Amino acid sequence: MKFVLLFFxxxxxxxxYSQSSxxxxxQGKWTFTQYxxxxxxxxxxxxxxxxxxxxxxxxIINPSKKITIPISIQNxxxxxxxxxxxxxxxxxxxxxxxxxxxxxxxxxxxxxGGERALPLNRRGYRFNLYNNPWYAYEMGADNLNYSVxxxxxxxxxxxxxxxxxxxxxxxxxxxGNILEVGFIxxxxxxxxxxxxNYKETLSSYHxxxxxxxLPPRWAFGNLMSRFGYTSQSQVQDIAARMQEEHIPFDAxxxxxxxxxxxxxxxxxxxxWVNKKKWPxxxxxxxxxxxxxxxxxxxxxxxxxxxSLQYKNSLPYQAVDSAGKPYxxxxxxxxxxxxxxxxxxxxGQWFWQKHNAQIKxxxxxxxxxxxxxxxxPHHYTII
Numbered sequence: 001m002k003f004v005l006l007f008f009x010x011x012x013x014x015x016x017y018s019q020s021s022x023x024x025x026x027q028g029k030w031t032f033t034q035y036x037x038x039x040x041x042x043x044x045x046x047x048x049x050x051x052x053x054x055x056x057x058x059x060i061i062n063p064s065k066k067i068t069i070p071i072s073i074q075n076x077x078x079x080x081x082x083x084x085x086x087x088x089x090x091x092x093x094x095x096x097x098x099x100x101x102x103x104x105x106x107x108x109x110x111x112x113g114g115e116r117a118l119p120l121n122r123r124g125y126r127f128n129l130y131n132n133p134w135y136a137y138e139m140g141a142d143n144l145n146y147s148v149x150x151x152x153x154x155x156x157x158x159x160x161x162x163x164x165x166x167x168x169x170x171x172x173x174x175x176g177n178i179l180e181v182g183f184i185x186x187x188x189x190x191x192x193x194x195x196x197n198y199k200e201t202l203s204s205y206h207x208x209x210x211x212x213x214l215p216p217r218w219a220f221g222n223l224m225s226r227f228g229y230t231s232q233s234q235v236q237d238i239a240a241r242m243q244e245e246h247i248p249f250d251a252x253x254x255x256x257x258x259x260x261x262x263x264x265x266x267x268x269x270x271x272w273v274n275k276k277k278w279p280x281x282x283x284x285x286x287x288x289x290x291x292x293x294x295x296x297x298x299x300x301x302x303x304x305x306x307s308l309q310y311k312n313s314l315p316y317q318a319v320d321s322a323g324k325p326y327x328x329x330x331x332x333x334x335x336x337x338x339x340x341x342x343x344x345x346x347g348q349w350f351w352q353k354h355n356a357q358i359k360x361x362x363x364x365x366x367x368x369x370x371x372x373x374x375x376p377h378h379y380t381i382i
Contacts, residue, residue, distance in 0.1 A: 021067060023073060025073065025076050026076055027046060027047060027076050027090060027092055028044055028045050028046040028047050028049070028090065028092075029044070029045045029047075030042065030043070030044055030073065030078060031043040031044075031045070032067055032071055033063045033067075034063060034064045034066070034067045034068065034069060035059075035061055035062075035063055035064060035191070035208060036061070036064060036204065036207070037064075037068065037069075038069075038193060038194040038195065038200075038204055039191060039192070039193050039194075039204055039208055040067070040069045040071075040080060040191070040192050041063075041162075041189055041190070041191050041192075042078060042080065042088060042189065042190050042191075042192060043187060043188065043189040044090045044100070044188050044189075045187075045188070046090065046092050046098060046188075049098070049188075051185040051186065052186070052187050052188070053186060053187065054162070054163075054186060054187035054189070055164065055186070055342075056162050056163070056164055057342075058160075058162050058209050059162060059191075059208055059209060060208070060209060060210045061207060061208060069081060069082075069194075070082050076089060076090065077089040080192050081157075081192070081194060084155060084156045084157055084194055086102060086103075086157060086192055087102065087103040088100055088101070088102055088190070088192075089101045090188070091180065091182065094182060096184055097167070097168065097182035097183060097184055098182060098183065098188055099180050099181060099182030099183075100161075100180070100181055100182070100188065100190055101178050101179070101180045102159070102178070102179040102180075102181075103177060103178065103179075104123070104155075104171075104172055104176075104177045104178065104179055105155055105177075106177070107154075108123070108153060108154055108155045109121045109123060109153065109154040110122050110123050110151050110152070110153055110154075110171050110172075110179060111151065111152050111153075112148065112150050112151040112152055113127065113129070113147065113148060113149070113150075113151060113169055113171075114129075114144075114146050114147035114148040114149075115144040115145050115146050115147075116141070116142050116143070116144060117137055117138065117139050117140060117141040117142070117144065118139075118140070118142055122151070122169075122171045123171050123172045124171065124172055124173055125142065125171055125173055126168065126169065126170040126171070126173040126174065127142040127143055127168065127169060128142075128143045128147070128166075128167070128168050129147045129149050129161075129166070129167035129168055129169055129181070129183070130143075130147055130166045130167065131145060131146050131147055132144070132145075133145060133332060149161035149162070149163065149167065149169075149181070150205060151169070151171075151179075152198055152201055152202070156194065156195060156196065156197075156201075157192060157193060157194050157195065157201065158192075158193035158195065158201040158202070158204070158205055159179075159181075159190055159191070159192060159193070160190065160191040160193065160205060160208065160209070161181055161183070161189065161190050161191075162187070162189055162190075162191065163183045163186045163187060163188070163189065164186065165183045165184050165185040165186040166183065166184045166185075167181065167182055167183035167184065168181070168182055169181045191208060193205055193208070215364075216363075218250040218251060218294055218363075219250075219251070219364065221248075221249070221250030221251070222247075222248055222249045222250060223249065223250065223251045223252070223253055223296070224238070224239065224242060224249040224251070224252045224253065225252070225253035225255070226238075226255070227255050228254065228255030228256060228257045228258075229252075229254055229255070229257060229258075230257045230261070230277065231277040231278065232277065232278050232279060232280070232281070232284050235252060235254070235284075236284065239252065239288070239293065243291075249293065250292075250293070250294060251293060251294035251295065251296050251363065251364065252288065252293060252294075252295055252296065253296045253297075253298070253366060254295070254296065254297050254298065255298050256298055258272060258278070258281075258297055258298070259271060259272065259273060260273055260274075261273075261274055261277070263333065264304075264332070264333050264334050265304055265306045265307070265333070265334045266304070266306075266307060266333075267300055267302055267303065267304045267307060267333045267334070267336065268300075268302065268303030268304050268307030268308070268309045268310060268313065268336070269307050269308045269309065270299075270308070270309055270353040270354070270356075270357075271308070271356070273308070281360060282360040282361065285360055285361040285362065286361055289361055289363075294363035294364060295361060295362050295363055295364075296362070296363065296364040296365065296366055297357060297362050297364075297365060297366065298365075298366040298368050299354065299365050299366065299367060299368065300367075300368050300369040300370070301338055301339040301341055301350065301369065301370060302328070302331065302333065302336040302337070302338055302339075302369055303317070303336055303337050303338075303339065304331070304333055304334035304335065304336040305327065305334060305335045305336065305337075306334055309353065310337070313337060313339060313349070314337070315345075316339055316340060316343065316345065316346035316349045316350070317337035317338060317339060317340060317346075318337070318338045318339070318340040319340070325337050326338075
């Protein structure tokens, strides 16, 4: 990491400034935007940086009108806060990444980052900030199904990096007192969230990014599930045995065999394709409903090449830089495209495929692999 020593010191007191302020430095431009009394967004744009787009919709609240959190800059290092001061510096280029470095105190604990088979305190570890399936994992698996670029600190603050591109977090592994988070592209930003305790920090994060609406009451009950029910007669027999044994349950979850007989090659069918094994799904669902048993089906935004809907899905798939649908060649369930659910037309097409099952009486959906499951390292243009 290289920093140029500047023989001047910026001290910025933003108590009277507008909702966003920009400061030029030797290596680029700093932008500060406050969102409430204890949350501030810090963005750094290196000189000549051309991929600073922000395609995320994670933040749902509007900025505050004024910046009241103390900020100072010295030698391209930013100091945020008063009693709990965060020291933040940019790393302009490290391999293919651009990063932030944050100074950690002795004994400071860092939690978060998504699903990892690691100790809850992530200090001393380095892991990727992208998604990766890891079947039959054990302790030490550091890159599981989904990543969340949000961290909380025992020092009384949280950090949210709103960047969906491929990244990493090095939490004192390379350098013991440095938390380094980098990304390959996109806006280089971090939301710093101050809190008196973890509860306040998490509450502010929830206000910033939103919360899910409460599901229906039955969804909190006992759900009957396995991998997976392969026929209508099988699931009916098991449900009957559960009732005979006086084991209460509120819903049945149907895994991927509802749309195909094989684990691979069927994702994207969106229908009960085997009429012998599933002769009358609508009647089955109706009979369960009469017994106050709800039905949940698994669904995924991936459409494998051998599925019934692959050709129909091509106009709605995510594309490469040339505008061509890309195929995930190493996807576990078979070569597949990914529905671009951020597009309105793609979202409408996707939900149309589910409406038929909702009309059949389906009460809930298990949205699987929506992270998505694997961050593509390469793709094949078709």
